Structures are given as structure tokens and as C-alpha cells.
Amino acid sequence: MSWLLERMARAVARTPTLVLLALLAVTVVLGGFATQQTTDTDLTSFAPDSDLARAFERVEDEFSGGGARVQVIIDAGEGEQVLSPAGLAAADAIAGAVRAEESIDLAAGGRGVASFGSPVFGALEAQGLDPADASPDEIAAAAELAYEDPRAAQALDLLSGEPGGARAGLVVIELDPSLDDAEAAEDQLAVAEVIATVVADTSELEIDAFSQAILADQLQGQSQEEMPRLLGVSLLLIVGILAFQYRSVSDVVLGFLGLIVTIMWMFGLGVLLGPDFLGVVGPFTQISTAVPVLLVGLGIDYAIHLTSRYREEQNHGVEPDRASAVAVRAVGGALVLATITTVVGFLTNVVSPLPPMADFGIFTAVGVVSAFLVMALLIPAARHVLDARPRGQAKVQRRRERVMANEAAGRTAQASGLSAVMGRTAAFAEHIPRITLAVAAVVTVAAGAAATQIETSFSQDDFIPEDSEPGMVLDKVDRLFGGDLTEQTYVIVDGDITDPQALDALEQAEAELADAEYVRSSGGAAEVTSPLSLLRQLADQDPAFAAAAADLGFDPAGGLADGADPDALFELARESAPAFSAQVIGDDSASALLSIATNAGQDDAQAAADAIDSAVAPLRDAGLETVVVSQFLVFDEVLDAMTDSQTQGIAITLVAALALLIAYYWVVARKPLLGAITMVPSVAVVGWILGTMVLLDISFNVLTAMVASIGIGIGVPYGIHVTHRFLEDRRRHDTVDEAVRQTLTHTGGAMAGSAATTAAGFGVLVFASLEPLRQFGLIVALTIVYSLVAAVLIQPACLKLWGEWRTRKGDVGEMPDEKQRHAPTAVGSGVPS
Known part of the structure; x- marks a missing residue:
């Protein structure tokens, strides 16, 4: 010294x-x-160096492949109805503006933009009515008819209440899952800019865009x-x-x-x-x-x-x-x-x-x-x-x-x-x-x-002022829609998922998840993205895929037939939608990921995980290994x-x-x-x-x-x-x-x-x-x-x-x-x- x-x-x-x-x-x-x-x-x-943290890294590294969602809230205000000419027009304007923006890379097929108004537009057009000129009564009647269709069950989750009295609705924009984190963040901000142009032309509705990248910005x-x-x-x-x-x-x-x-x-x-x-x-x-x-x-x-x-x-x-x-x-x-x-x-x-x-x-x-x-x-x-x-x-x-x-x-x-x-x-x-x-x-x-007696807290919400714009948007999402609709709890499945017994167990697990606490459901079915849901969705969206899958023994309504060829089915899915397939099917079909929509939040994350773990027990009974993980668990x-x-x-x-x-x-x-x-x-x-x-x-x-x-x-x-x-x-x-x-x-x-x-x-x-x-x-x-x-x-x-x-x-x-x-x-x- x-x-x-x-x-x-x-x-x-x-x-x-x-x-x-x-x-x-x-x-x-x-x-x-x-x-x-x-x-x-x-x-x-x-996250510490633990099994749970490593499992969450697997979700991000092996399956997610990037991508993100943006939720756009259209709020008509207290006592008002979002299923109105103005509300539907706003939803249509947002969907059209996002699709027209070439710099935004949307997910393929019909997953790019999901709107609460889509079923109503379809019902009005089926009646020969122009949505822009339809009266409130005609819209209400079309909505009642549209949402009775089981295929519109998922769109019901995009409303803040029953169709007859929903104050707010969501337009969910899903980006291409092949984007890396930086590209996805850039596209989310581009979506926010597009939404801002729509907001400028709308005075009677409150329109807010929400995503992690928009929040951070x-x-x-x-x-x-x-x-x-x-x-x-x-x-x-x-x-x-x-x-x-x-x-x-x-x-x-x-x-x-x-x-x-x-x-x-x-x-x-x-x-x-x-x-x-x-x-x-x-x-x-x-x-x-x-x-x-x-x-x-x-x-x-x-x-x-x-x-x-x-x-x-x-x-x-x-x-x-x-x-x-x-x-x-x-x-x-x-x-x-x-x-x-x-x-x-x-x-x-x-x-x-x-x-x-x-x-x-x-x-x-x-x-x-x-x-x-x-x-x-x-x-x-x-x-x-x-x-x-x-x-x-x-x-x-x-x-x-x-x-x-x-x-x-x-x-x-x-x-x-x-x-x-x-x-x-x-x-x-x-x-x-x-x-x-x-x-x-x-x-x-x-x-x-x-x-x-000192306590410890660890939450991203701590860093969002309640009276700020992000804070008010988060509060609105929670108050009107029961929490962030992008919340996911994951189940990593390790084992040969091409085994017919494993796929039967997966189908049984999806049925059990429909009744699990904190799991979102639509039309009586759990909102789960899995290898089976991948096949069903591709078959619904693409007639050519549906025909090829039928030849291999898969029917969207009935599932796998005896003698079906799961290996060929998953290979067909990879060829048709490689980015989407990479989100649920691991390399060599030796692993899979179930992405389950939940509404537990951080306070009930462990309870949700326990309920999901019980629901997927059939997978373990079939000889597969499962790990339940989420960001909140981490x-x-x-x-x-x-x-x-x-x-x-x-x-x-x-x-x-x-x-x-x-x-x-x-x-x-x-x-x-x-x-x-x-x-x-x-x-x-x-x-x-x-x-x-x-x-x-x-x-x-x-x-x-x-x-x-x-x-x-x-x-x-x-x-x-x-x-x-x-x-x-x-x-x-x-x-x-x-x-x-x-x-x-x-x-x-x-x-x-x-x-x-x-x-x-x-x-x-x-x-x-x-x-x-x-x-x-x-x-x-x-x-x-x-x-x-x-x-x-x-x-x-x-x-x-x-x-x-x-x-x-x-x-x-x-x-x-x-x-x-x-x-x-x-x-x-x-x-x-």
C-alpha cells in the first residue's frame, strides 16, 4: 500500500x-x-441456475422461435356497447391497417389478426347486410347468431362480457413466430404506430395497444x-x-x-x-x-x-x-x-x-x-x-x-x-x-x-406507475378481461410423441385441462396449443393439408384413426407451417410443448401449475416426462x-x-x-x-x-x-x-x-x-x-x-x-x- x-x-x-x-x-x-x-x-x-429456470430457457430456446402478440383494446366506455357500428368499424380499421402495413410480419394463415368483430362481420354478410350501414339492432341480432356458432367460441374471449352487453373488445395481432426478439420488438412498435393512426380518426372510443415491447418503450x-x-x-x-x-x-x-x-x-x-x-x-x-x-x-x-x-x-x-x-x-x-x-x-x-x-x-x-x-x-x-x-x-x-x-x-x-x-x-x-x-x-x-419482519417482492408491476398510460392499460386489461390474455403456462413433454399411445394420452390431457382451475377455455375446450391442436388448426385453415392429413389417418373432429402415421403427419405439418410447428414439436419428435392460456397471475401461479400438473397425468402414465413452467413460477x-x-x-x-x-x-x-x-x-x-x-x-x-x-x-x-x-x-x-x-x-x-x-x-x-x-x-x-x-x-x-x-x-x-x-x-x- x-x-x-x-x-x-x-x-x-x-x-x-x-x-x-x-x-x-x-x-x-x-x-x-x-x-x-x-x-x-x-x-x-x-432466475437462479435451477431446474425450473433451465426448463423456462428450453421453452424460449427450443420452442418459441421468437414472435409475439399485441393486444388492442377497443373500449366503448362505461355503460356503452362495443358491438356497435363505431366499435365494429374501429375493429375493421385496425385489422385492415395492420394487414396493409408491409413492414409488419404477421403469423401465417388466419392467426395473424383475431378480432372480436370477425364472427359478427361474417353473420352480417351472410344476411346480405353491409357492416358499415347496419343498425345497432341488426348488429345485436347478428352477434347473437354469430356467437352461438361453436367455431366463434374463441372470439368470445375477446369480449369483456356477454355479446349483449360487452363494453370492450380485443383485436389480437400475432406476429410471425420465426422472428427473433429484436425483430419482434420492432414489429410490435410498428403495430403501435399503425394503431395510433386509427386512434387519431376515432373520437368516441378509447383504443390502446399493449404488448411487452410497447410497454417497455x-x-x-x-x-x-x-x-x-x-x-x-x-x-x-x-x-x-x-x-x-x-x-x-x-x-x-x-x-x-x-x-x-x-x-x-x-x-x-x-x-x-x-x-x-x-x-x-x-x-x-x-x-x-x-x-x-x-x-x-x-x-x-x-x-x-x-x-x-x-x-x-x-x-x-x-x-x-x-x-x-x-x-x-x-x-x-x-x-x-x-x-x-x-x-x-x-x-x-x-x-x-x-x-x-x-x-x-x-x-x-x-x-x-x-x-x-x-x-x-x-x-x-x-x-x-x-x-x-x-x-x-x-x-x-x-x-x-x-x-x-x-x-x-x-x-x-x-x-x-x-x-x-x-x-x-x-x-x-x-x-x-x-x-x-x-x-x-x-x-x-x-x-x-x-x-x-421485512418482506420481499418481485414483480414487473412494481416498475409500472399506476397513474401512467401503461399502468392504466394494464389495469384495464385486468379489469375488463380478467388479466393478460397472453399469459401462458407451459408443459414440456419429453419422449416419443409419435407413439399413438402418447398421442391418445395427449388428447386425454387436453380434455382434462378444460376443467383445470385457472385454465382459459373456449366452447368447453381448453385453450391449448399442442401437436394435436397444430394438426387441427392447419386442417381447418388449409383444405389441401386437410386432404393430405386425412390420407395419413387424421380427422380434425375424430382425431387419429387406427393405423394413422404420426411421423408422416408431423413431417407434413413441418412442411406446411415450419415456424408454427417449431413452437410445439421438438427436434426428431422427441419432445413437445403444450402452451396453455391461463389467468392465474403471479399470486396464483403455483396453484395453476399444480392444477395443470394433475391434468397432464395421462402423459406420465403413458411413459412420457412432463415439466410445468411459466414466467411467474420463475x-x-x-x-x-x-x-x-x-x-x-x-x-x-x-x-x-x-x-x-x-x-x-x-x-x-x-x-x-x-x-x-x-x-x-x-x-x-x-x-x-x-x-x-x-x-x-x-x-x-x-x-x-x-x-x-x-x-x-x-x-x-x-x-x-x-x-x-x-x-x-x-x-x-x-x-x-x-x-x-x-x-x-x-x-x-x-x-x-x-x-x-x-x-x-x-x-x-x-x-x-x-x-x-x-x-x-x-x-x-x-x-x-x-x-x-x-x-x-x-x-x-x-x-x-x-x-x-x-x-x-x-x-x-x-x-x-x-x-x-x-x-x-x-x-x-x-x-x-
Whole structure:
């Protein structure tokens, strides 16, 4: 550590311009990689490495082949009827506009567009009536007749109620299943644009398009509108607090510049470590948004401590080159230790069963190292360059004259601003250390007990504001149609599906599914896509296929005849509809997929899976293997893993940081107890913040799940800074009380500036529209405030008692003379004994 700090100190003192140019070069390179950063918003990326997660991957990789659906809601409004001239005209306009758009790749056959109005159009045309000129009574009569036909049973699901009083209807647009994810997303957005042109011509109806890609695009657009406003307010707050702390424009600018460079380095290195390059980590996810928050907290902390020490040296007349070197040497030891401890703590996340959380630990570790290197080089080197100019030298001279005048008058410089406020908190440690620790212990134990009641949530709905357009559309889908009609639960079937006995079992399973709870049905039959439904649908749509299938022993109404040739039937299906066949039939017909329309939602996903598993028992009786899986089941598994990993992750992080600190202070200073004392703020903060989450009814989600790690990440450096400066001041001053007071005045003031800046900046997130983001902003702000309180009240009380205990043992330290009082810590000395 001393070797590294010595070379960094020499570099900023002797060649500051070269240091700045080197930082610029690295930033340009990493910035180029940072522009390639993308975020994976699919919550299934959180799935642990489990049988269920691997089964869901099989569904996506082996059977889905891409594609997607867009649901278009036509809402006539409360008390109105969608089966009206206007409603049918809107449905017809939407279907026609989508079919006419050449850039949209629809599924083949009649699956491309399914409309609630199709049966009614057919009934009207059969009566010789023009749908555009039909009266409401004629439409009502045609609808009653049309929906009695069993073939229109599936269209009934596209109405929000009975035909005689349906308020809303759906037009479902199914894209070509051969599209990959990117192409399908592009087509979904193209559908939304087409629908928007229809909406512009319709005033009496509400028309909304919904799909995962459209939802993601709307949320991203809302975020792009909202974030500049929030960041603008955050920027003003941070500038104001830093200006109060520094009273120097250049110090404020350098602090912000360091943060920007740090975050750019983190994103650039994250891309290099990502799947497109080294493959060490996966892509950035929603949980990775916590990394810049932590880096801002640590980066500002590093910058303020370096700047404060630099200016402290200059206040005693030290020249810029020497002041920059002293800042690195004196503060750098604490910064290196804080960096190592924080990195080790966050790297313990790699044991998490959830890949994004493991990646979070790596991203944070990379960012923390980047923050140390950037700030420890940029701040002192830039200050050296700026203050070496004639204007800077004049300021240095004025500071020297003020110090000399004070010394001549027998006065010492007085602390001001946040430093003065923090200095006054020393009274707690000086006069009532035991009472302070007793109160803190009671609060921590009570908060820790409350923390056992904290809940965990994992749902995509958490990231959709209820009052936003996507939120209102989702609410409408749920309220009018009983949930998302694209919800699917899957059954993977492994075994020879060409065996006639297996196909008989499949037919029996489909009949059982019609009565299973949470399974959607039409006309008494379950809505299931399977190898048999594939054959039936192709036969209904294509007379040539029906004739060829009949020759091979298949009848859509009667099923397989004795002596049928399943191998030839499935080969015929592959030739007629390869993309559709790939969705239900595996390679070599050794597996199959049943896609079952369900309405369980996340809350009842397991109950639906149990009901489906019972219904497909005939397949297992026929010697086939079955696995029931859905996206919601994966979410539930992630939820369980998050719950199980929280306590384990917090414990591992705390133990790892504690062991490192005890080892460090034992090796360097033969004072291992200081390692435990240094961890006091972190332990207290974790308990306080978890207890606060329970009191505020905030659960763990993909963002707040990292709050304990952030508490440790911020609390550990605060504790290290206090301990490091206390040992230095204990060597300089005669009494423990004076050492505590000076520590809180200088280091405490720097920490207060860092805490105020970071807490205010991210507290602005409480005005965000997303509830998890609001909760995250509040919890992070409270975590930072708690870390400061623990570092300036609890830890000094511990150091006070420890210092008195050491004094009673005869370890009173050096008795400083006037020259030693302001002497910087010698390079290589580590922590004074």
C-alpha cells in the first residue's frame, strides 16, 4: 500500500500534467466502450441456475422461435356497447391497417389478426347486410347468431362480457413466430404506430395497444422525460451543498468531473467484462442502477477528503506540489483501506444464486477501484496545476500570511461550516460515551428485531406507475378481461410423441385441462396449443393439408384413426407451417410443448401449475416426462432465492469486512480491536435501515434489495476515515478528548459534506413516478444519513473508551511539540502506534 501511495504522491507532485493526460486517455478509451452499454429489463434474467429456470430457457430456446402478440383494446366506455357500428368499424380499421402495413410480419394463415368483430362481420354478410350501414339492432341480432356458432367460441374471449352487453373488445395481432426478439420488438412498435393512426380518426372510443415491447418503450419514454428533471434538481442541490462546503468553483467542478469519469470507467469496464467481450459478467440489469448511486457516494467522499486535506495543508502555507503529495500520502492510506474493504465486501455477492446480484458485486468492485484511482489522481493533480498558476500562487500566499498572522497573535485557525458543526458532536463522546453507546445499542437491537419482519417482492408491476398510460392499460386489461390474455403456462413433454399411445394420452390431457382451475377455455375446450391442436388448426385453415392429413389417418373432429402415421403427419405439418410447428414439436419428435392460456397471475401461479400438473397425468402414465413452467413460477423462485440470500449476503459481507479490518489493524498497528470499532457504523446502519424499511412498509425488491450492501459500502469507509484520522490526531495531541474533537472537526466535516451532497442528490428520487425508485431514493438517502450519524456519534464514543483503556495500560502515544502538531503522516508509516 505504501509503495502505491508513494508513487501516486510523486506523480501528482512532479508530473501533474502527465497524470491528467493519462486519465484523459484512459477515459476516452473506456468511454468508447461505455457507449455500448445496454440494460436487460427482462426479470427472468434474475432466475437462479435451477431446474425450473433451465426448463423456462428450453421453452424460449427450443420452442418459441421468437414472435409475439399485441393486444388492442377497443373500449366503448362505461355503460356503452362495443358491438356497435363505431366499435365494429374501429375493429375493421385496425385489422385492415395492420394487414396493409408491409413492414409488419404477421403469423401465417388466419392467426395473424383475431378480432372480436370477425364472427359478427361474417353473420352480417351472410344476411346480405353491409357492416358499415347496419343498425345497432341488426348488429345485436347478428352477434347473437354469430356467437352461438361453436367455431366463434374463441372470439368470445375477446369480449369483456356477454355479446349483449360487452363494453370492450380485443383485436389480437400475432406476429410471425420465426422472428427473433429484436425483430419482434420492432414489429410490435410498428403495430403501435399503425394503431395510433386509427386512434387519431376515432373520437368516441378509447383504443390502446399493449404488448411487452410497447410497454417497455412507453416506460423508457416516460423515464427519458422524467430523469432530466430529477437529475436537474439533484444537480442544483449537489452544487449548492458543495459550494457551501468548498466555497470554491474549481473544487465543485473537479468533484463532479471525477464522478463523471468514475461512472464512465465503471460502465466501460463493465462492457469489457460483459458477454460481448470477456464474458465474466452478464449484461447490466435493473439492479445495476444501484451501482452509480454507490459510486457517487464513495466518489464524493474520496474527493472531499482529498480536497479537505489538501486545503488543510495549504492553510499552513504548504506549496501546491507538496500539499498534493501530502493529501495522497495522508488520506490515501484510509482511502486504500476503504477501497479494499468495500471491494472485498461487495465481491462476496458472487456467491449469490441470482446472476444479476452476483454481477452487481463485480460491477461495484470495479467501480470502487475506479473511484479510488480517479479521485486520488485527478483531485490532487488538478489542484496542483490550478494552484501553481500565478492566481493560484497568490491565493497560497494569502493563506500563508493569514496563518502567520494567527500564529503571531497566538491564535489557531477556527473551524467553520460543517466542520464546526461536526466538531461539536464530540461532546457526546467526551462527556457521555457510555450513555451514547447504550442508546445506540437499544435502537440497533430494536431495529434488528423489526427487520426480521421485512418482506420481499418481485414483480414487473412494481416498475409500472399506476397513474401512467401503461399502468392504466394494464389495469384495464385486468379489469375488463380478467388479466393478460397472453399469459401462458407451459408443459414440456419429453419422449416419443409419435407413439399413438402418447398421442391418445395427449388428447386425454387436453380434455382434462378444460376443467383445470385457472385454465382459459373456449366452447368447453381448453385453450391449448399442442401437436394435436397444430394438426387441427392447419386442417381447418388449409383444405389441401386437410386432404393430405386425412390420407395419413387424421380427422380434425375424430382425431387419429387406427393405423394413422404420426411421423408422416408431423413431417407434413413441418412442411406446411415450419415456424408454427417449431413452437410445439421438438427436434426428431422427441419432445413437445403444450402452451396453455391461463389467468392465474403471479399470486396464483403455483396453484395453476399444480392444477395443470394433475391434468397432464395421462402423459406420465403413458411413459412420457412432463415439466410445468411459466414466467411467474420463475419469478416465485427468484423471490424465494432473494429472501434466502439477503441474510446470508449481509452476514458474509459484514464478516468479510470485519476480518479484513481486524487483520489490517493487527498487522499494521498491533491493535486488532480497532478493526471491530471501525465496523461499528456499518453494523448499526444495517440494523437501522432494515428496521426503517419495516416501519415504512418498504419491501425488498430488485432495487431496495441492495440497500444493506450500500449501507456497508458507505458505512465502512466512514468508519475507516474516523479511525485513521483519530490515530493520527492521537499522536499529535495530548488527550483523547482533543484527538476526538479534531477528528470530528476535520474528517467529520468532510464526511458531513459528502453525506449531505449524496443524500440530497439521491433523495430527489422520492419525486420519481416509479414506486420502487421513490423507495430506493428515500432508503439510500436515509442510509447515508444513518452512516454519518453512526460515524460521528457511536464510533467516537467507542474510540474515546478505547483510547482511555489504552492510556490506562500505559499507551499514551507521543507527546507532540509544536513542529509535530501539523506534521503529515510519514510515508510508509501506516497507522501510527
